[in-house]
Structures are given as C-alpha cells and as structure tokens.
Amino acid sequence: MNIRKTMTALAVSTLMSLTAAQALAADTIKVGSFLAVTGGASFLGDTELKTLQMYVDEVNAKGGIDGMQVELIHYDTGGDSKKAVNFAKRLIKKDQVDVIVGGSTSGTSMAVIDEVESEGIPFISLAGSVKIVEPVKKWVFKVPHTDRMAAGKIFEDMKKRGISKVALISGDGGFGKSGRGETLALAPEYGIEIVADESYGAKDTDMTAQLTKIRDTDAQAVLNFGFGTGPAIVTKNVRQLGITIPLYQSHGVASKKYIELAGDSAEGVRLPAAALLVADKLADADPQKPVLVAYQTKYEAAHGAVSTFGGHAFDGLYIALEAIDRANSTDKAKVRDEIEKTTNFIGTGGIFNMSATDHLGLGLDAFKMLEIKNGDWTLVE
Amino acid sequence: MWDQILQFLITGVTVGATYALVALGFAIIYNASDVVNFAQGEFVMIGAMTAIALSAGDGGLPLPLALIGAVLITIAVGILLQRFAIAPARGASVVTTIIITIGASIFLRGVALLVWGKDIFAMPHFSGEIPLHIGNATLLPQNLWVMGGAALLVMGVHYFFNHTIIGKAILACSCNRTAAHLVGINVGLMMLVAYGLSAFLGAMAGILVAPITFTSYDAGVMLGLKGFSAAILGGMGNPMGAVAGGLALGLIESLAAGLISSGYKDAIGFIILLLVLFIRPSGMFGKVSAERV
Numbered sequence: 001m002n003i004r005k006t007m008t009a010l011a012v013s014t015l016m017s018l019t020a021a022q023a024l025a026a027d028t029i030k031v032g033s034f035l036a037v038t039g040g041a042s043f044l045g046d047t048e049l050k051t052l053q054m055y056v057d058e059v060n061a062k063g064g065i066d067g068m069q070v071e072l073i074h075y076d077t078g079g080d081s082k083k084a085v086n087f088a089k090r091l092i093k094k095d096q097v098d099v100i101v102g103g104s105t106s107g108t109s110m111a112v113i114d115e116v117e118s119e120g121i122p123f124i125s126l127a128g129s130v131k132i133v134e135p136v137k138k139w140v141f142k143v144p145h146t147d148r149m150a151a152g153k154i155f156e157d158m159k160k161r162g163i164s165k166v167a168l169i170s171g172d173g174g175f176g177k178s179g180r181g182e183t184l185a186l187a188p189e190y191g192i193e194i195v196a197d198e199s200y201g202a203k204d205t206d207m208t209a210q211l212t213k214i215r216d217t218d219a220q221a222v223l224n225f226g227f228g229t230g231p232a233i234v235t236k237n238v239r240q241l242g243i244t245i246p247l248y249q250s251h252g253v254a255s256k257k258y259i260e261l262a263g264d265s266a267e268g269v270r271l272p273a274a275a276l277l278v279a280d281k282l283a284d285a286d287p288q289k290p291v292l293v294a295y296q297t298k299y300e301a302a303h304g305a306v307s308t309f310g311g312h313a314f315d316g317l318y319i320a321l322e323a324i325d326r327a328n329s330t331d332k333a334k335v336r337d338e339i340e341k342t343t344n345f346i347g348t349g350g351i352f353n354m355s356a357t358d359h360l361g362l363g364l365d366a367f368k369m370l371e372i373k374n375g376d377w378t379l380v381e
Numbered sequence: 382m383w384d385q386i387l388q389f390l391i392t393g394v395t396v397g398a399t400y401a402l403v404a405l406g407f408a409i410i411y412n413a414s415d416v417v418n419f420a421q422g423e424f425v426m427i428g429a430m431t432a433i434a435l436s437a438g439d440g441g442l443p444l445p446l447a448l449i450g451a452v453l454i455t456i457a458v459g460i461l462l463q464r465f466a467i468a469p470a471r472g473a474s475v476v477t478t479i480i481i482t483i484g485a486s487i488f489l490r491g492v493a494l495l496v497w498g499k500d501i502f503a504m505p506h507f508s509g510e511i512p513l514h515i516g517n518a519t520l521l522p523q524n525l526w527v528m529g530g531a532a533l534l535v536m537g538v539h540y541f542f543n544h545t546i547i548g549k550a551i552l553a554c555s556c557n558r559t560a561a562h563l564v565g566i567n568v569g570l571m572m573l574v575a576y577g578l579s580a581f582l583g584a585m586a587g588i589l590v591a592p593i594t595f596t597s598y599d600a601g602v603m604l605g606l607k608g609f610s611a612a613i614l615g616g617m618g619n620p621m622g623a624v625a626g627g628l629a630l631g632l633i634e635s636l637a638a639g640l641i642s643s644g645y646k647d648a649i650g651f652i653i654l655l656l657v658l659f660i661r662p663s664g665m666f667g668k669v670s671a672e673r674v
Binding site (some may be wrong): 236 | 389399500501510512593597600603634635638639643644647
C-alpha cells in the first residue's frame with residue numbers, strides 16, 4: 001500500500017467518524033445544571049436534582065424533543081459560589097451544553113452571570129433574588145417567585161383588611177435580610193408604615209425581647225421574614241406574649257414543618273405561597289391545577305413530600321425544552337429568543353409570560369394568600 | 382417600661398440558664414484536663430434529639446422515660462468520646478486534644494445528620510404551654526423548668542466538687558496530674574467521669590430547652606459557641622464563674638435586643654466579652670494565672 005492510499009483512507013475514516021460524531025451530537029440536547037445538592041442549602045438542590053432527573057427521563061421515554069434525546073449534566077456546588085463559577089465554565093467549555101438550568105441559591109446564581117453573559121448561553125436560574133433578573137441581562141432568566149412579590153402580596157392582603165401600620169421582624173440570614181430590604185422599599189407604594197424593624201439571629205432561641213418592643217408600638221400587624229426555626233419561635237413567642245394583632249409570615253415557611261413546629265400558635269397566621277402547596281384545594285377550573293396535581297403525584301410516588309423548590313426545577317426545565325422545541329434547533333441565540341418569548345406557560349410556580357423587559361414573567365397572582373386553620377392551609381379569597 | 386424590662390429579664394435568665402449549663406460543661410472538662418471540649422454543644426443536641434427520637438411515634442416511650450434514656454445515651458456518648466478519641470491521645474499537647482474535640486463535634490453532627498436528617502424537631506412542653514403572667518410580662522411553664530433545672534444542676538455540681546471524694550479527686554487531677562496519680566487517684570477514670578458529667582449537663586440543657594427552641598442536627602453549634610463565650614466571660618476553669626458568665630451573657634443579649642437594637646445584640650455581647658478580657662484576661666471570676674516555673 002502506498003502512502004497516498006493510506007492517507008486517503010485515513011482522511012476518509014476521519015471524515016466519517018467526524019460526521020458520525022456530529023450526527024451523534026445533534027441527537028442529544030445537553031442540559032447543564034449546577035445545584036446545591038449537599039451543604040446548607042441542600043433542601044433546595046436535593047429536590048431540584050431529583051425533579052430534573054425524573055423529568056429528563058420522562059421526556060426521553062416519550063421520544064425526546066424533535067426526536068433528540070435529552071442529556072442532563074449535573075455538578076454539585078454544595079452552595080459554594082466559587083465552585084458554581086468553575087462548574088459553569090466546565091459546563092460551557094468542556095461539556096458544551098446547550099442551556100443551563102440551575103443555581104439553587106441566589107449567591108451561586110449571581111456568581112455565574114458574568115460567565116454566561118460573556119459566553120452567550122441561555123441560563124435559567126432556580127434562585128429567589130430579584131437581582132438575578134433586575135436589571136435584565138440578555139442571557140439570564142429565572143423562574144422562582146421573588147421576595148418582592150411576597151412582600152407585595154402580603155401588603156395587598158393587609159390593605160384589604162385595613163392594616164396600615166406594620167411591625168417588621170426578620171431573620172439576619174440572606175433570606176430574611178433580602179426580604180426586609182424589599183419590605184422596607186415596597187411599603188410606601190402600598191401606603192404602609194413600618195413602625196418597628198427588629199431582627200434576630202438565624203439560630204436564636206427566643207425572640208420575646210424583640211416582640212415585647214413590638215407589643216408596645218401601635219402596629220396593626222406583625223410581619224416576619226425568615227426561614228428555619230426562627231419563624232416558628234416567633235409565632236410561639238407572639239402567642240406567649242398575648243399579642244393579638246394578625247401575624248403574617250413569608251413564603252419562607254411554606255411547608256408543613258412550620259405548622260408542625262408552631263402547633264396551635266400557628267392558627268390564623270397568613271402567608272403567601274406557591275399554589276403547589278394547596279394543589280388539591282384549588283378550584284377545578286384553575287388552569288394550574290392539572291399541572292400541579294400531575295407534578296405532585298409523580299414526585300410523591302418516587303421521593304416523598306413535594307416542595308415548591310422542586311417545582312422551580314420543573315418549570316425551568318420545561319421552559320428550556322419547549323423553547324428548544326419551538327426553535328427547532330439548539331442554536332443558543334435562537335433558544336434564548338424563544339425563552340424570552342415564553343407566553344402562557346403553565347408551570348408549578350404560576351403562569352409565565354416572559355418578555356424582553358421581564359425575564360421572570362410572573363405576576364402577583366402567582367402567589368396564593370393562605371391562612372392556617374385547624375392545622376392546615378386554607379385559601380384566603 | 383418596667384413591664385418591658387421585666388420581660389427582658391425573664392427572657393435573659395431563661396436563655397442565660399441554658400448558656401450557663403453549657404458553660405458549666407466546658408468548665409468541668411477544662412478543670413479536669415485543661416482541654417476545651419468543643420463537642421460540648423453536640424452533647425446538648427444529642428440529648429434533645431435522642432429524647433425526641435425515643436418518645437416519637439405510637440411505639441415511643443412516655444416522655445419522662447425518654448428523657449432519662451436520652452440522658453443516659455448522651456452520657457455514654459461522652460464517655461465513649463473520652464475513651465476512644467481523647468484517651469488514646471494521652472501524650473498529646475492540649476492544643477492537639479482541642480483539635481480532636483473539634484473533629485469529634487463535626488463527627489457527631491455528621492452522625493446526627495445521617496440518623497435524623499436535616500429536619501427540625503419539636504418536643505412537647507413538660508407542663509403545658511399556657512403562659513403565666515407577672516404584671517404585663519409573661520413566661521411559659523417551660524421557662525420555669527429551665528431556670529429551676531439549671532439552678533438544681535448548678536447546686537449539684539457545686540456540691541459534687543466541694544463535698545464528694547470523686548469531685549475532689551477530679552479537682553486534684555486538674556491541679557497536678559502526676560501528683561494525683563502518685564496519691565492513688567485513678568486519673569483515667571476521673572477523666573471518664575468528667576466527660577460523662579459534662580455530657581450529662583449538656584443533655585439536661587438540651588432536653589430542658591428543646592420544647593422552647595426546637596432542635597436539629599446542627600443546633601449544637603450556636604449553643605456551643607455561646608456556652609464557650611460564657612465560660613470565657615466567667616473565667617475558664619471556675620464552674621460558678623461559668624454559670625455567672627452564662628447568665629450575664631443571656632441578660633446582656635436580651636437587654637441589648639430590647640433596649641438598644643436587636644440587630645446588634647450579638648455584637649454587644651461580644652464587645653462586652655472583649656472588654657472583660659482586656660481588663661481581666663482570666664475572666665470575671667477566673668484565677669489570675671501565674672506561669673509555673
């Protein structure tokens with residue numbers, strides 16, 4: 001065999017393997033993800049990852065998107081922003097994913113924004129902070145409700161009840177601080193006066209000192225922005241001190257655990273929460289109901305009680321996949337444009353209508369106002 | 382105004398009593414071996430968590446039995462910690478031993494995480510949740526349990542160290558280990574007793590406050606830190622100083638939150654701690670240490 005023949009054969013085989021590789025690549029949609037599956041925020045990442053895996057499997061079992069299978073590539077950040085940046089780089093450069101759905105915490109999501117913006121890859125964040133999409137960034141979207149929406153929903157309900165003076169008490173963690181900031185900023189818009197502004201440490205065991213001060217103000221309601229044990233202790237302390245004005249909690253306590261911990265003290269507490277929490281109590285005509293019940297049934301069959309956080313992963317994944325479906329390609333710019341055009345997407349978090357100026361696309365109606373009665377959630381109309 | 386201050390004092394004493402019990406645990410082990418046991422907070426957590434686990438569900442023990450069981454299990458954990466983690470490092474320096482206790486605290490937290498998960502747990506109040514009124518101030522029956530329990534335990538520990546032979550033997554070990562050994566004191570056994578006693582106090586603190594504060598696998602971290610601060614404030618190595626430090630810290634926090642600013646209450650606590658250490662490096666009631674030559 002002479003050299004020329006060998007070269008030709010080599011070239012041909014290389015070419016063939018190249019096209020084969022390309023054909024193979026075109027056959028899969030690569031969804032990248034980085035979540036806090038371990039560490040302090042694992043209650044977010046754990047259920048988010050389970051949801052992503054569950055629904056990627058379901059999509060593939062049904063034949064994929066436009067005949068292409070979906071591949072999920074995931075890294076665990078442990079809630080560490082530095083790791084999140086490294087993993088985002090790896091997802092983009094090494095794994096060459098088509099879209100990123102992830103970022104359990106606001107910190108990890110904010111950290112990767114520079115990277116996804118400069119590389120130009122659609123990124124749907126699963127974290128709460130409004131700062132992720134405000135101001136609007138070309139490639140960055142998010143699906144969870146923001147604390148500003150929670151504060152707005154609460155103020156709306158307070159106004160209906162004729163409450164105008166509110167005592168605020170918030171945890172000193174990221175969630176409580178951010179909620180406090182949004183509450184203070186938003187209150188004037190609703191004509192609400194914040195007459196007390198107290199805080200407590202995330203692991204504090206007693207808030208009666210702060211609440212005693214609040215008791216002696218002329219507040220007509222108490223609003224608590226917090227997370228974990230804090231709100232349950234606040235609730236118990238409020239009752240212990242004989243404070244009878246209404247108590248509002250944030251969506252940070254929207255889980256059965258809160259009712260269990262606060263017990264009888266939680267009676268009458270109001271809070272804004274995603275509809276997923278009361279899926280079975282929604283009217284049958286509610287367009288969200290079928291989506292919510294389907295997600296709840298599927299998740300609970302495999303992993304136990306649902307949380308709204310897993311629901312965010314569901315919303316993010318399907319918004320991304322439907323955008324790829326509409327774009328008929330995995331071209332990043334086209335997919336980005338389609339994500340931005342998401343309209344009437346019925347997710348677990350609400351009905352999404354994104355636009356060039358709104359990369360979240362949820363209104364205040366995405367939150368339901370709940371009241372705790374007889375140890376269970378009830379919808380406030 | 383006075384109603385408010387009375388409420389702040391009640392809150393401060395309740396929180397302070399918890400800190401005092403944790404600080405007392407620190408002081409006992411420090412007294413016996415010059416080691417700061419950073420797993421002290423984990424004893425508090427294990428006490429509360431095992432009590433809840435033992436009493437949970439339909440097949441669970443009645444609360445009093447569950448509490449006794451939880452205390453015994455925590456004491457066992459304390460003794461095992463001494464026997465299998467601290468004792469083998471006998472020849473090591475104090476700093477090394479302290480590092481071992483930090484490792485032990487991370488290990489115990491990890492085990493608790495594996496056994497009970499990340500959930501937060503509640504424990505029933507011992508005698509109901511109907512608040513008692515003193516003027517305009519209120520307190521829960523459980524607050525009285527915490528204060529009364531802490532007072533009894535503190536008196537018990539005081540009696541133990543001053544009037545029993547084992548207590549005095551432990552003090553002897555702390556004064557001079559070699560000399561104690563020479564006069565026939567079983568130093569190893571005394572160390573076991575000291576860790577067991579610390580674990581007992583931690584467990585008691587845990588089950589007394591759990592109905593008020595709830596508990597979770599990482600609840601010991603903050604209590605451990607606060608108890609350590611209290612022990613430093615009162616004077617490391619002086620059990621009664623540790624108690625005073627705990628109460629002082631609880632009261633400072635509560636009054637600072639109520640009268641100054643809840644956002645700065647921890648900062649105010651630590652500033653006072655620093656000031657005390659500047660003026661009296663050995664703490665409020667600590668013996669002024671002299672370098673032995």
